Amino acid sequence: MPEFLTLLPPDDARSLLLANVIAPLPASQTIETDSALGRVTAEDVIAPHPLPAFPRSTVDGYAVRARDSYGASDSLPGYLTLIGEVPMGAAPTLTLSHAQCALIHTGGMLPPGANAVIMLEYTQSARPGEIEIQRAVAEGENVIRVGEDVTQNQVVIPRGIRIRPAEMGGLMALGIQKLRVSNKVRVALISSGDEVIPPSQIPQPGQVRDINSYTLAALVTQAGGEPVFYGIVPDSFEALRLTAARALTDCDMVIITAGSSASTRDMTADVIAALGEPGVLVHGINTRPGKPTILGACAGKAVIGLPGNPVSALVNGYLFVVPVIEKLLGIPEGRPKPSVKATLTVNLASQTGREDWQPVKLLATPGGWQAEPIFGKSNLIFSLAAADGLIKIHPDANGISAGAVVDVFLMQ
Amino acid sequence: MPEFLTLLPPDDARSLLLANVIAPLPASQTIETDSALGRVTAEDVIAPHPLPAFPRSTVDGYAVRARDSYGASDSLPGYLTLIGEVPMGAAPTLTLSHAQCALIHTGGMLPPGANAVIMLEYTQSARPGEIEIQRAVAEGENVIRVGEDVTQNQVVIPRGIRIRPAEMGGLMALGIQKLRVSNKVRVALISSGDEVIPPSQIPQPGQVRDINSYTLAALVTQAGGEPVFYGIVPDSFEALRLTAARALTDCDMVIITAGSSASTRDMTADVIAALGEPGVLVHGINTRPGKPTILGACAGKAVIGLPGNPVSALVNGYLFVVPVIEKLLGIPEGRPKPSVKATLTVNLASQTGREDWQPVKLLATPGGWQAEPIFGKSNLIFSLAAADGLIKIHPDANGISAGAVVDVFLMQ
Numbered sequence: 001m002p003e004f005l006t007l008l009p010p011d012d013a014r015s016l017l018l019a020n021v022i023a024p025l026p027a028s029q030t031i032e033t034d035s036a037l038g039r040v041t042a043e044d045v046i047a048p049h050p051l052p053a054f055p056r057s058t059v060d061g062y063a064v065r066a067r068d069s070y071g072a073s074d075s076l077p078g079y080l081t082l083i084g085e086v087p088m089g090a091a092p093t094l095t096l097s098h099a100q101c102a103l104i105h106t107g108g109m110l111p112p113g114a115n116a117v118i119m120l121e122y123t124q125s126a127r128p129g130e131i132e133i134q135r136a137v138a139e140g141e142n143v144i145r146v147g148e149d150v151t152q153n154q155v156v157i158p159r160g161i162r163i164r165p166a167e168m169g170g171l172m173a174l175g176i177q178k179l180r181v182s183n184k185v186r187v188a189l190i191s192s193g194d195e196v197i198p199p200s201q202i203p204q205p206g207q208v209r210d211i212n213s214y215t216l217a218a219l220v221t222q223a224g225g226e227p228v229f230y231g232i233v234p235d236s237f238e239a240l241r242l243t244a245a246r247a248l249t250d251c252d253m254v255i256i257t258a259g260s261s262a263s264t265r266d267m268t269a270d271v272i273a274a275l276g277e278p279g280v281l282v283h284g285i286n287t288r289p290g291k292p293t294i295l296g297a298c299a300g301k302a303v304i305g306l307p308g309n310p311v312s313a314l315v316n317g318y319l320f321v322v323p324v325i326e327k328l329l330g331i332p333e334g335r336p337k338p339s340v341k342a343t344l345t346v347n348l349a350s351q352t353g354r355e356d357w358q359p360v361k362l363l364a365t366p367g368g369w370q371a372e373p374i375f376g377k378s379n380l381i382f383s384l385a386a387a388d389g390l391i392k393i394h395p396d397a398n399g400i401s402a403g404a405v406v407d408v409f410l411m412q
Numbered sequence: 413m414p415e416f417l418t419l420l421p422p423d424d425a426r427s428l429l430l431a432n433v434i435a436p437l438p439a440s441q442t443i444e445t446d447s448a449l450g451r452v453t454a455e456d457v458i459a460p461h462p463l464p465a466f467p468r469s470t471v472d473g474y475a476v477r478a479r480d481s482y483g484a485s486d487s488l489p490g491y492l493t494l495i496g497e498v499p500m501g502a503a504p505t506l507t508l509s510h511a512q513c514a515l516i517h518t519g520g521m522l523p524p525g526a527n528a529v530i531m532l533e534y535t536q537s538a539r540p541g542e543i544e545i546q547r548a549v550a551e552g553e554n555v556i557r558v559g560e561d562v563t564q565n566q567v568v569i570p571r572g573i574r575i576r577p578a579e580m581g582g583l584m585a586l587g588i589q590k591l592r593v594s595n596k597v598r599v600a601l602i603s604s605g606d607e608v609i610p611p612s613q614i615p616q617p618g619q620v621r622d623i624n625s626y627t628l629a630a631l632v633t634q635a636g637g638e639p640v641f642y643g644i645v646p647d648s649f650e651a652l653r654l655t656a657a658r659a660l661t662d663c664d665m666v667i668i669t670a671g672s673s674a675s676t677r678d679m680t681a682d683v684i685a686a687l688g689e690p691g692v693l694v695h696g697i698n699t700r701p702g703k704p705t706i707l708g709a710c711a712g713k714a715v716i717g718l719p720g721n722p723v724s725a726l727v728n729g730y731l732f733v734v735p736v737i738e739k740l741l742g743i744p745e746g747r748p749k750p751s752v753k754a755t756l757t758v759n760l761a762s763q764t765g766r767e768d769w770q771p772v773k774l775l776a777t778p779g780g781w782q783a784e785p786i787f788g789k790s791n792l793i794f795s796l797a798a799a800d801g802l803i804k805i806h807p808d809a810n811g812i813s814a815g816a817v818v819d820v821f822l823m824q
Contacts, residue, residue: 001679013642023482034629037633037634048619051583051792051793051794052620053617054617054618055790058791060674086608086620087606087620088605088607088647088671089605089606089607089608089618089619090618090619091618092616092618092619102602105674105675106616106674106720106721107605107620107671107720107721107791108605108607109617109618144792145790148792149788149791149792149793149794149795150794156777156794156797157797163630163635164630164797164823164824165627165628165630165726165729165823166627166726166793166796166797166823168627168629168630168799169624169626169627169630169722169793169796169797170623170794172611172621172622172626172627172794173611173620173621173623173722173793175611175612175615175621177611177612177613193500193501193519193577193641194499194500194501195519195520196501199584199585199587199589200587200589201587202587203465203587204502204503205465205466205499205502205503205521206499206500206501206502206503206504206520206521207502208519208585209585209586209587210583211582211584211585214446214581214584215577215578215580215581215584216581217446217578217580218449218575218576218577218581219577221449222449222577234522235500235568239448254645258641259500259519259816262472262517262518263517273632281790286441308518308519308630309518309519310581310585312583314577314578317577330636334776336752336774336781336800336820336822337752338750338751338752338822338824339750339751339752340748340749340750340751341721341753341819346718362748364746367637369748376561378464379468379470379519379555379556379561379584379587380560381463381561381578381581382463382568382582382585383561383563384559384578384581384582385568385569385576385578385579385581385582387578388748390495405466407753408746408748410579410750411576411578412576412750
């Protein structure tokens with residue numbers, strides 16, 4: 001297929017790709033919860049018991065029966081008999097009857113008979129064994145009820161959720177020591193190009209080190225995948241096809257980064273077409289950088305051909321590789337992408353009809369963030385290393401004016 | 413010291429804390445670059461050679477001497493003698509003389525004598541051995557010069573930079589296989605409270621599982637630290653002091669999460685005061701949640717007392733623990749915090765003079781993100797697990813109205 005006959009907009013291209021990723025999700029595995037940070041739940045997590053499991057005070061004060069406090073005020077205080085103190089970390093041994101109260105600390109368990117707590121600030125000791133109360137409290141006031149955080153058998157964390165510190169805490173609160181998570185998505189990384197050598201070697205004139213396997217491996221790792229390296233394959237259709245076929249069998253998705261010349265890009269498309277149906281879905285995307293990106297699917301697995309130039313490969317990795325990994329992990333589409341608002345420092349031109357992704361550096365000013373575009377030919381990897389994020393220029397626009405407020409999508 | 417005599421605003425409290433963190437930075441270590449994702453550079457990274465190391469074509473076309481193309485146009489094309497093709501991955505063996513050209517691919521090395529490339533689109537084969545050119549090119553056009561990405565000895569990544577995919581690529585491009593990074597910051601986690609038990613145990617009435625050690629361990633790990641668990645210490649001044657003193661010696665910073673009662677919070681302050689000078693810096697912060705937070709420094713290391721309630725502990729972990737870790741790693745202050753803009757769904761009240769951090773859930777709508785506050789007593793950990801991020805309500809405001817556009821700081 002000749003290059004760029006039809007250029008799809010990136011969003012359409014991504015939708016088409018995701019719709020063709022239909023192979024079974026990677027299997028799930030059970031791991032220790034305390035090592036699950038960043039992993040994704042493979043099934044709904046159910047509360048084995050309510051939280052809290054007993055009624056707790058949210059303040060330091062006196063546990064009371066609410067009705068015994070009705071009418072109490074600064075000018076007309078009430079008086080309750082103090083029958084003891086609730087210990088921390090144990091069930092109270094006392095039971096409240098009419099007109100009685102017990103000293104209780106934040107987090108303490110409400111004694112039987114009590115249904116509210118009066119804050120310490122609104123009380124004073126009247127005489128030994130008697131407490132003066134200056135406020136009325138309603139039933140349940142300053143108390144967390146049993147099950148107020150979660151009820152027994154409630155779904156507390158749905159499947160498809162990435163474990164953050166808060167989820168970790170919730171799991172520990174429920175004593176859930178093991179967790180079923182999606183396996184890491186195995187992503188095959190194949191480099192091609194006769195000019196490409198491993199980073200450990202000294203390039204001879206005309207040679208360049210493999211960058212893309214490493215930027216993409218890092219991206220895959222961050223997204224929740226496991227990069228699987230297939231090395232640098234010579235510019236030969238048969239060599240590339242054999243390696244890609246092996247990778248397709250062993251992994252959940254395959255990424256081929258082409259050499260920089262047009263002929264190796266064409267070869268990538270031919271290889272994807274030869275791997276299985278439907279083969280190439282999108283050959284050429286209406287975006288910069290990334291026009292030569294090839295999206296394909298074979299046997300229900302995504303096979304993506306990224307341009308050889310490292311900026312293009314990485315930016316298109318964010319646009320197309322990460323969403324596939326997230327789909328395979330079971331993460332719902334359309335989660336918020338981290339960004340910051342910033343003011344553009346200079347005019348940015350772009351070609352109408354094409355979606356541009358412009359690397360920018362963020363500069364702190366008293367008036368907020370400024371976004372300073374980093375200009376450079378698209379094969380300069382350090383232009384991307386200097387960038388904090390990317391600005392999207394919509395295809396309907398022919399640029400963005402200096403002073404405009406833009407969303408900068410953070411590359412983290 | 414009695415609680416809350418003086419409540420500092422959070423920003424002032426954090427500045428005071430950071431100013432008192434003056435112990436030597438954690439040592440650095442040399443690691444394999446391909447395992448450095450997320451680590452922080454401990455020294456400037458210098459380019460051992462320029463990038464690219466040879467002049468490269470950015471397009472498919474013909475390498476020429478620019479002056480031989482001057483005047484060429486569609487209506488008045490020029491003609492050049494084709495002397496060969498530049499191979500990919502090797503130095504060209506040919507040298508261009510007057511009125512000669514050579515076929516070259518994207519990424520190919522410019523042959524001696526050539527200083528520009530004419531794109532294939534603007535050429536055609538005139539007759540065997542002769543190429544018709546329909547455009548003039550300037551010197552350097554469609555060429556990346558030697559050192560255009562980076563020059564030899566240039567600082568390509570300063571110290572204090574967290575390695576992302578782009579930095580990884582840049583390092584590989586330069587063949588830098590080993591990297592000097594800051595050691596992970598060792599953060600001691602001490603829980604206290606007679607009511608607190610390990611998550612693996614079944615709570616008896618009045619007991620709760622330790623949540624904070626695990627939420628904070630996850631937060632510390634994400635920020636680039638290494639959590640060191642000191643377990644659950646009984647509510648005894650001497651037991652807590654001994655454990656904290658040991659932790660202060662062994663670790664780069666110490667976090668004590670108090671039991672929920674006021675007496676254990678006071679004990680935390682007393683222990684920090686006893687550990688060394690200056691001791692307690694801030695006792696009580698004008699924020700919600702987190703008023704009982706205690707910030708201290710002993711022997712130049714941060715010692716932080718967080719409230720026992722898990723929402724408060726985690727939110728204040730984001731506000732005070734992460735900045736200390738970043739300072740110790742050598743990361744410059746004031747880097748952008750990931751956020752998204754969203755429209756608030758309901759009115760949010762707050763107390764003037766106090767800075768509030770309100771957990772919200774983000775809902776996707778055709779008009780953009782909506783931020784829906786999650787209301788709940790502050791000790792409900794699952795209210796935070798359900799939240800995508802936090803809204804900051806400034807102390808000068810007495811709330812935020814429904815429909816206002818707010819920054820939601822993502823908890824990732």
